[in-house]
């Protein structure tokens with residue numbers, strides 16, 4: 338188990354060390370050094386007052402629903418962790434509903450048969466959005482304890498007249514080690530993991546599907562690492578746009 342995977346509190350030095358090792362294996366010391374410098378530079382740039390102000394642009398959902406899912410109030414510490422895993426950014430509600438409509442309309446997915454799992458669920462925005470659909474259950478898997486705790490608070494106080502699923506849970510865990518439930522699943526990925534971790538998570542998914550054969554659908558929003566899913570022999574792309582890709586097992 339990587340050192341970064343303790344769920345109580347994460348530590349920055351082991352996080353950076355694991356990141357460094359993975360980058361050196363992938364592209365060598367020189368490229369890893371350049372990427373490290375670029376990452377720190379991006380973190381500092383992202384900490385300027387104007388960039389911090391601009392992050393409040395995602396607040397409409399929170400105002401309407403009286404929750405806190407914005408990326409604007411994430412602490413410096415958690416943003417720094419984010420630079421070495423993947424930064425927190427909540428899903429845009431209208432795009433989420435567009436993706437759900439495509440799954441139901443074009444691909445006839447019967448949500449009531451599926452567990453919705455958000456890999457890298459952050460403060461839980463996508464979990465709350467998914468609650469508008471009649472899923473069997475909704476599970477979020479989030480690495481950072483502070484974001485997971487905020488997701489739990491949001492789940493507890495969320496109220497919506499359009500809510501159809503009430504079995505919502507946030508789990509604080511490393512997605513690379515998550516045990517998938519033995520039920521049909523819709524996996525939601527919004528850039529949760531860097532490449533190596535995404536490959537690991539998909540390998541676990543494949544083993545789980547071999548052990549307990551069942552339907553699994555992957556909805557990949559902003560598919561920056563689409564090649565990783567294309568490489569996996571057990572998933573077949575069935576549709577999408579430039580903003581998302583849909584795969585079936």
Ligand SMILES: C[S@@+](CC[C@H](N)C(=O)[O-])C[C@H]1O[C@@H](n2cnc3c(N)ncnc32)[C@H](O)[C@@H]1O
Pocket residue numbers: 419422423424425426427428455456457458459460461462463478479480481484510511512513527528529530534
């Ligand atoms: C782009 S955000 C997506 C947030 C959420 N899914 C949404 O759509 O509103 C990616 C999230 O993945 C989390 N993450 C990064 N690495 C992870 C890992 N190994 N296991 C679980 N979560 C992880 C980050 O902390 C961050 O909250």
